[in-house]
Amino acid sequence: MQYQNTPSIQLLTPVITNQIAAGEVVERPSSVVKELLENSLDAQADILEIDIEQGGVGLIRVRDNGCGIRHTDLSLALSRHATSKITSIDDLERITSLGFRGEALASVASVSRLVLNSRFFEAEHGYSLRNDDNSVQPIAHPIGTTVEIRDLFYNVPARRKFLRTEKTEFGYVQETVKRLALSRFTVGFKLAHNHKVLIALKPALSSSQQLQRIATLCGTEMAEHLLSVETEIAGMQLSGWVTRPIHSRSQNDLQYFFLNGRVIRDKVITHAVREAYHDVLQTGRHPCFILYLHIDPAEVDVNVHPSKSEVRFAQSNWVHDFLTQSLKDVLARPVPTPAPFSSRPTLPPPSPPPIRPPARPAPQQVQETLTTYQVLKATLPPKTTVTEAPPPPLTPPPLGYAIAQIQQLYILAQNTEGLVVVDMHAAHERILYERLKTALFNHNLAVQTLLLPIQLTISETEAEILIDTLPALQQFGFTLIPHSATEFTIQQIPTLLADQACAQLIKDVIADLRRWESSQRVQERLLASLASQACHQAIRAGKTLTIAEMNQLLRDLEHTPRSEQCNHGRPTWVQWQLKDIAGWFSRHISP
Numbered sequence: 001m002q003y004q005n006t007p008s009i010q011l012l013t014p015v016i017t018n019q020i021a022a023g024e025v026v027e028r029p030s031s032v033v034k035e036l037l038e039n040s041l042d043a044q045a046d047i048l049e050i051d052i053e054q055g056g057v058g059l060i061r062v063r064d065n066g067c068g069i070r071h072t073d074l075s076l077a078l079s080r081h082a083t084s085k086i087t088s089i090d091d092l093e094r095i096t097s098l099g100f101r102g103e104a105l106a107s108v109a110s111v112s113r114l115v116l117n118s119r120f121f122e123a124e125h126g127y128s129l130r131n132d133d134n135s136v137q138p139i140a141h142p143i144g145t146t147v148e149i150r151d152l153f154y155n156v157p158a159r160r161k162f163l164r165t166e167k168t169e170f171g172y173v174q175e176t177v178k179r180l181a182l183s184r185f186t187v188g189f190k191l192a193h194n195h196k197v198l199i200a201l202k203p204a205l206s207s208s209q210q211l212q213r214i215a216t217l218c219g220t221e222m223a224e225h226l227l228s229v230e231t232e233i234a235g236m237q238l239s240g241w242v243t244r245p246i247h248s249r250s251q252n253d254l255q256y257f258f259l260n261g262r263v264i265r266d267k268v269i270t271h272a273v274r275e276a277y278h279d280v281l282q283t284g285r286h287p288c289f290i291l292y293l294h295i296d297p298a299e300v301d302v303n304v305h306p307s308k309s310e311v312r313f314a315q316s317n318w319v320h321d322f323l324t325q326s327l328k329d330v331l332a333r334p335v336p337t338p339a340p341f342s343s344r345p346t347l348p349p350p351s352p353p354p355i356r357p358p359a360r361p362a363p364q365q366v367q368e369t370l371t372t373y374q375v376l377k378a379t380l381p382p383k384t385t386v387t388e389a390p391p392p393p394l395t396p397p398p399l400g401y402a403i404a405q406i407q408q409l410y411i412l413a414q415n416t417e418g419l420v421v422v423d424m425h426a427a428h429e430r431i432l433y434e435r436l437k438t439a440l441f442n443h444n445l446a447v448q449t450l451l452l453p454i455q456l457t458i459s460e461t462e463a464e465i466l467i468d469t470l471p472a473l474q475q476f477g478f479t480l481i482p483h484s485a486t487e488f489t490i491q492q493i494p495t496l497l498a499d500q501a502c503a504q505l506i507k508d509v510i511a512d513l514r515r516w517e518s519s520q521r522v523q524e525r526l527l528a529s530l531a532s533q534a535c536h537q538a539i540r541a542g543k544t545l546t547i548a549e550m551n552q553l554l555r556d557l558e559h560t561p562r563s564e565q566c567n568h569g570r571p572t573w574v575q576w577q578l579k580d581i582a583g584w585f586s587r588h589i590s591p
């Protein structure tokens with residue numbers, strides 16, 4: 001055997017180790033901006049000014065009015081493993097600052113020409129440190145810090161090669177500023193590119209100022225469709241906004257999640273939100289959200305990746321279920337009415353792990369509900385003329401009273417705001433579906449014993465998970481018998497899923513459990529089956545309804561959760577405001 005090229009082991013110089021480490025923290029100009037802004041926020045600044053030139057490759061300058069840096073600490077700030085934010089490993093368990101690794105400035109300094117100007121809040125004047133000659137000079141500077149970075153990656157051609165156009169890189173910078181601006185409403189932000197100011201945000205303290213900031217950063221359309229979220233349970237607080245399902249997007253680009261004030265990306269969170277929107281969103285569409293979760297810092301590990309945007313939860317199941325349940329509650333709020341809607345819904349405790357539902361659900365009951373509804377429909381007042389005016393209610397119903405049926409498709413109603421048009425099939429479908437769901441989750445599921453049990457062969461690891469899951473599956477009507485370490489037979493299945501590939505479903509559940517530690521798949525299938533029943537049973541286009549039947553539908557709709565959209569995510573009703581109607585006729589109405 002001929003061995004070639006066998007160099008001996010050598011210690012790398014600090015310059016190279018810094019540059020290698022910088023690769024993880026400083027990917028592109030926007031990552032520098034993120035680190036600098038996070039430092040400013042940690043220094044309690046409430047005014048941040050960001051100047052960018054040439055997409056950040058020419059210049060990145062961040063100015064803040066934070067507490068500043070002691071001049072004796074200045075050069076330490078640029079040293080690796082130097083931080084004022086933690087002193088022991090235990091501190092990592094109670095991290096409340098955005099930074100803690102003591103490496104961001106050192107990394108940035110190793111791949112750029114950097115000037116750090118700072119005046120500590122107790123000092124008479126500021127000091128300036130340059131990384132090219134490590135010189136420190138006294139300077140005039142207001143309290144706070146200015147970091148100026150030029151020629152990013154001038155000494156790492158490999159990195160520079162991977163940078164995109166100036167416009168694209170600036171786009172990333174803008175997105176970074178946007179995320180941080182959404183994370184701290186109390187802070188003012190100003191962002192300029194090539195001397196042109198593109199974002200100027202004053203501190204937003206009141207809720208209307210906050211909505212204004214959201215409109216500026218995410219667009220007025222999103223801001224107009226927000227539902228506010230505010231729940232707390234067992235030390236976990238969730239607040240913020242989600243969009244109503246009828247305002248969805250084709251991309252998941254307007255989704256912001258902040259954990260203890262930190263922008264994070266997390267699969268558990270994305271999954272939990274998707275689940276909350278499960279049966280109210282059209283397939284392939286994405287909701288928008290800006291959510292803030294506060295939990296005990298000891299319950300989360302933020303030291304997962306140098307960029308600090310990934311985390312690990314100690315109890316990811318809890319976080320997942322808390323989020324899903326809280327958002328489901330928000331989305332299930334009935335049709336808004338002026339008075340009752342203002343009372344904040346109380347949050348039921350988060351549902352137990354999804355594959356373990358509280359009660360045994362049941363389709364005899366489901367069938368009963370369907371039948372009951374058929375009977376109910378049949379017993380609605382006959383199609384005689386209804387001249388009787390409804391008794392004057394204390395508060396007018398939100399969806400008003402039916403006036404007419406349009407083209408045997410829509411109900412036209414009049415309410416205090418103007419006119420309401422209801423898609424009768426979509427509305428009825430949602431009403432039925434919600435009733436079926438209630439029945440499903442309150443009663444026992446009908447099961448079907450298979451004449452020919454289904455064979456299931458899986459790996460040993462999968463089998464271990466499956467064994468633990470058997471009781472939960474049993475609750476949903478699945479009976480599985482183990483025959484060996486890897487072989488099972490499915491003996492019983494829920495009747496609702498009789499026509500489905502149950503072996504594959506069980507395998508998918510196991511895959512979910514391995515990945516997410518929880519699975520909603522069985523519930524989703526059951527719900528999908530109910531949804532198609534609801535769709536099938538709902539009033540079809542072409543059916544004539546009496547005024548009384550139409551009013552009954554309106555009342556039912558008002559009391560139905562998630563009633564703004566049908567099971568496929570299409571709206572069930574729209575409101576025409578009086579002022580819009582006045583506008584059709586160029587009429588001016590005084591507000």
Ligand SMILES: Nc1ncnc2c1ncn2[C@@H]1O[C@H](COP(=O)(O)OP(=O)(O)OP(=O)(O)O)[C@@H](O)[C@H]1O
Nearest residue numbers: 039040043077083084099100101102103104105145
């Ligand atoms: N804008 C600033 N205002 C006041 N102090 C600052 C500022 N920027 C940096 N510092 C000081 O410099 C130190 C080093 O900053 P650096 O960003 O390198 O590390 P860190 O923030 O502690 O941790 P991380 O690497 O996770 O960001 C900080 O701990 C802080 O004391």
Ligand SMILES: [Mg+2]
Nearest residue numbers: 035039099104
């Ligand atoms: Mg930092």
